[in-house]
Amino acid sequence: MARALTDADGMRLGELEGIVGEEGGYTAEADAARLLDGLDVPESLYERKMGELQGGQKVRVLLAQALFGSPPALLLDEPTNHLDLDSVHWLQNYLCEYEGVLIVISHDRHFLNSVCTHTADIDYETVIMYNGGYDDMVLAKTSIRSRIESENAQREKKIAQLNEFIARFSAGTRSAQATSRKKEVERLQTTDLARSNIARPFIRFQMEQASGRHPLEIKSVVKAYDGVKVFQPFSASVVRGEKIALMGRNGTGKTTLLKSLVRNATGYIDDAEKQFAIDGGTVAWGHNTLAGYFAQDHSESIVKGTTAIEWLHQFKPQATQEELRGLLGQMLFSGEDALKPTRALSGGESARLIFCRLMLQKPNILVLDEPTNHLDLESINALNIALQKYDGTVLLVTHDHDVIDEVATRIWHFQGGRIEDFKGPYEEYLVYAQEKAS
Ligand SMILES: Nc1ncnc2c1ncn2[C@@H]1O[C@H](COP(=O)(O)OP(=O)(O)O)[C@@H](O)[C@H]1O
Numbered sequence: 001m002a003r004a005l006t007d008a009d010g011m012r013l014g015e016l017e018g019i020v021g022e023e024g025g026y027t028a029e030a031d032a033a034r035l036l037d038g039l040d041v042p043e044s045l046y047e048r049k050m051g052e053l054q055g056g057q058k059v060r061v062l063l064a065q066a067l068f069g070s071p072p073a074l075l076l077d078e079p080t081n082h083l084d085l086d087s088v089h090w091l092q093n094y095l096c097e098y099e100g101v102l103i104v105i106s107h108d109r110h111f112l113n114s115v116c117t118h119t120a121d122i123d124y125e126t127v128i129m130y131n132g133g134y135d136d137m138v139l140a141k142t143s144i145r146s147r148i149e150s151e152n153a154q155r156e157k158k159i160a161q162l163n164e165f166i167a168r169f170s171a172g173t174r175s176a177q178a179t180s181r182k183k184e185v186e187r188l189q190t191t192d193l194a195r196s197n198i199a200r201p202f203i204r205f206q207m208e209q210a211s212g213r214h215p216l217e218i219k220s221v222v223k224a225y226d227g228v229k230v231f232q233p234f235s236a237s238v239v240r241g242e243k244i245a246l247m248g249r250n251g252t253g254k255t256t257l258l259k260s261l262v263r264n265a266t267g268y269i270d271d272a273e274k275q276f277a278i279d280g281g282t283v284a285w286g287h288n289t290l291a292g293y294f295a296q297d298h299s300e301s302i303v304k305g306t307t308a309i310e311w312l313h314q315f316k317p318q319a320t321q322e323e324l325r326g327l328l329g330q331m332l333f334s335g336e337d338a339l340k341p342t343r344a345l346s347g348g349e350s351a352r353l354i355f356c357r358l359m360l361q362k363p364n365i366l367v368l369d370e371p372t373n374h375l376d377l378e379s380i381n382a383l384n385i386a387l388q389k390y391d392g393t394v395l396l397v398t399h400d401h402d403v404i405d406e407v408a409t410r411i412w413h414f415q416g417g418r419i420e421d422f423k424g425p426y427e428e429y430l431v432y433a434q435e436k437a438s
């Protein structure tokens, strides 16, 4: 039964309204929409249940939930992992302006450099805090380590001298002095230097032989799923040595294009890939091309029921155990890890094993679909350097800003059902895109 509002009710309502306002209640929906939009969660998903969302979408919603209401502190564990580059940039700007305390774990060097004011390095069995982002940390750490190492060298020399003295005089008239020197040696030896536990893989892509000058000619390629075209007919001519970054938000068709290309490549293509059908156009691979493919869903490339080294061996039966072990070691599979059953490999281990395969096969075209996703920062750096040094042709999907910036010579940007072909590096592309937008 309704009753009239009393004065007290009115006062209380006013009070509550104040609280709702103060807590951002009236802008809550708009704020939530701004966060979701920045993280590329479309409006059509707003009313969906969490259980109905795909993995990547769920992560973004959870991230939006953490950011919502500007909490005084944020703890984010690898927040960029499932984000495309536009979303990473958005998050980066958001966190740069964020006034609270942030503690973040990330393998994205560019992200760390732009967001962090301090870097805690967990190494040498301790945690050391440095000022600045990742690159500042590396610089400071290197100079401190080299100082400690030269001090250590001095110490070793001193110990050697003392030991020599002890050996010569411990039995004679100067044995008291020798004893005191023994104590000094003991003292010097107790401060042993802890070892770094940061492991750096070593990646080097070589080619068995070079391809012709025009390895790939794409004419009006079209692919549709259930009658819906993923992108407009796409044509491009690729010149040997070009390193092309395929960029664009999730679901814009990057994987679809790569699959449309590798299906009839000469090289190391699995049967499933050969069966991928396109709906129009032609893909012509040039003279002497040999492609190596790193699929986005790479767990399927590695069959279960064998070991890492056996799996690798089948791709080059004439390879010696030494060669295989060497490659596995380079990718941080130590002696016993080489015998790991393939079913037990983690995402990062599978990725590293596929790099072994690419190094073993020596293709002259690398087609890599999100190879950085499962890698840690050191491995991403190693891949970055290897791709820069590689003499062959590269088609690469990644959301890592630095890798795109430092490797790519050409950009294929996927947006709104179209693929834009920009013949220049990322830095120039950004300027061009900004001019186009304004
Ligand atoms: N096997 C499939 N069947 C139906 N739709 C698919 C299939 N694979 C991809 N798609 C759809 O095609 C579009 C492009 O996907 P994809 O090429 O994987 O994008 P990206 O690699 O850029 O994230 C998406 O809308 C996706 O849902």
Ligand SMILES: [Mg+2]
Pocket (backbone or CB within 6 Å): 254, 255, 256, 296, 369
């Ligand atoms: Mg993809």
